[in-house]
Amino acid sequence: MWQRLRPAGVETRNRNWLHPDYFECLSRHQVAHVLNSWEAMPPVGEQMVLSGSRTNPDLVAARFLLKPGRKYEQAVRAFEPYERIKEENPEARAAGRELIAEGRKAGPKRKTLIFVNNRLEGNALQTIGAMIDGVEG
Numbered sequence: 339m340w341q342r343l344r345p346a347g348v349e350t351r352n353r354n355w356l357h358p359d360y361f362e363c364l365s366r367h368q369v370a371h372v373l374n375s376w377e378a379m380p381p382v383g384e385q386m387v388l389s390g391s392r393t394n395p396d397l398v399a400a401r402f403l404l405k406p407g408r409k410y411e412q413a414v415r416a417f418e419p420y421e422r423i424k425e426e427n428p429e430a431r432a433a434g435r436e437l438i439a440e441g442r443k444a445g446p447k448r449k450t451l452i453f454v455n456n457r458l459e460g461n462a463l464q465t466i467g468a469m470i471d472g473v474e475g
Contacts, residue, residue: 340402345397345449353379361390369393373400373437375430376457381406382433395444399451400437402430402458402465413457424460426468434469442473 348364349372359421363370371393373382382400385391390400404413405427417424431461434452441450454462 345370345394347394347397347399349374349399349401351379355437356380356385356388356391358390361388361393362474364393365390368396370397370399371390373398373433375400375402375404375433376433377407377409379406381429383436386433386436396443396447397449398437399453400434401453401455402427402434403453403455404457405430412475414438417457417460420456420461422461423468427459427465431441431468431472432459434465435472438469438473453467 346367347370350360351374361371371385371391373385373391375382379385382402404410405425434454437450437452441448444450452466454465454469456462459465
């Protein structure tokens with residue numbers, strides 16, 4: 339029998355996979371669904387409310403890469419040279435804050451991993467700062 343030594347996650351960039359069978363399969367194997375903000379995906383906040391989307395109680399991961407609907411090449415042109423926020427994404431920030439708050443509330447056993455790309459708003463460090471600053475507690 340295969341034994342996993344480290345936590346694992348799956349990131350899909352195809353919204354068609356976001357259904358109960360997918361979440362159940364990941365849950366059965368304690369693999370995290372990696373929430374992600376990508377061109378063809380629903381926003382992270384929408385993925386968070388899908389029944390069963392938290393497939394591993396000990397690991398939640400999110401990647402805030404692009405605003406849904408925006409092509410990668412468009413984001414590169416719009417945000418280079420990544421020195422400052424050029425377009426706030428309140429929906430992504432709210433989802434990030436909620437994930438951070440959930441992780442804190444869940445306690446030390448739960449790992450919450452959040453990745454933010456410069457192409458989300460223009461400067462990942464400032465976006466992360468805004469997410470953290472908005473967390474209560």
